[in-house]
Amino acid sequence: MAIRNKRLPVSEANGHQFVNNEAEVNVFNGEMYPAGFPFGGCRICGQHPTYEVIEEAAHVQEPCSHPDGITTTITLSVPSGKLLVSDNLRPVYNWGDDALVDYNCVLGRDRAIKAMAAIGCAFGPASDRSLGLYRTEQDRYIIATPWIDFDNDETPSIPEETCLAQICTDIWSYAIADYEHWLSMGGDPETLDSGDTIVNVTPGTYQFVHHSGERGFDLDSDETVIFAHVERVA
Structure with missing residues (x-):
């Protein structure tokens, strides 16, 4: 078994984001790994870096791609003007894992979102906190987790009356599709349960802008956490 010899500070991360806030690397028998190894790949691109030691500090050699x-x-x-809102629309919609980068990094999740969109499902990662689809104005929505101040009046940061669908967070994701398309792909209405909601919207093409992969996205914010903006664009 490898023995940890020492730790070195990371003075140049070259755009990567690692466990332990990019602060340190562990040195094992002359090999260097981000603190938190084996979960030490870049949170953005998934790359496991190589280092150069300069003045008793580690410098990442390869730049992050994003x-x-x-x-x-x-x-x-x-x-159809009907959105089927759920946390999980598999097996009707599913991506091929072999074609993806590690889903645990932002790049992998980006590819998963695009792969699902290509087959008719607006999919995205979430957290284990309360999640919902909220109307902000005509034909505009957000997929978000409201902030609730339990120490005061417990009023959520988003008006409850604007919530069109609550989304279960057991598997930390959301999945939305045109209801009629879901049926045409083999979806069985008998499999829907209380965690699935059909929402009436204006027929058209909707754009989903997913924010959870952005650097600085804060799941633990004391404000509303917006995972995606949604609006009808055509």
Whole structure:
């Protein structure tokens, strides 16, 4: 078994974001790994870096391919005017894992979102906190987790009356599709349960702008956490 010899501070992360806030690397028998190894790949691109030691500090040699994170934008056709809102629309919609980068990094999740959009599902990662689809104005929505101040009046940061669908967070995701398309792909209405909601919207094409891959996205914010903006664009 490898023995940890020492730790070195990371003075140049080259755009990568690692466990332990990019602060340190562990040195094992002359090999260097981000603190938190084996979960030490870059949170953005998934790359396991190589280092150069300069003045008793580690410098990452290869730059991150997406140093600012990724804002993923997809579109979803909703000709029926009915959105099926759920946390999980598999097996009707599913991506091929073999074609993806590690889902645990932002780049992998970006590819998963795009792969699902290509087959008719607006999919996105979430957290384990309360999640919902909220109307902000005509033909505009957000997928968000409201902030609730339990120490005061417990009033959520988003008006409850604007919530069109609550989304279960057991598997930390949301999945939305045109209801008629879901049926045409083999969806069985008998499999729907209380965690699935059909929402009436204006027929058209909807754009989903996913924010959870952006650098600085804060799941633990004391404000509303917006995972995606949704609006009808055509």
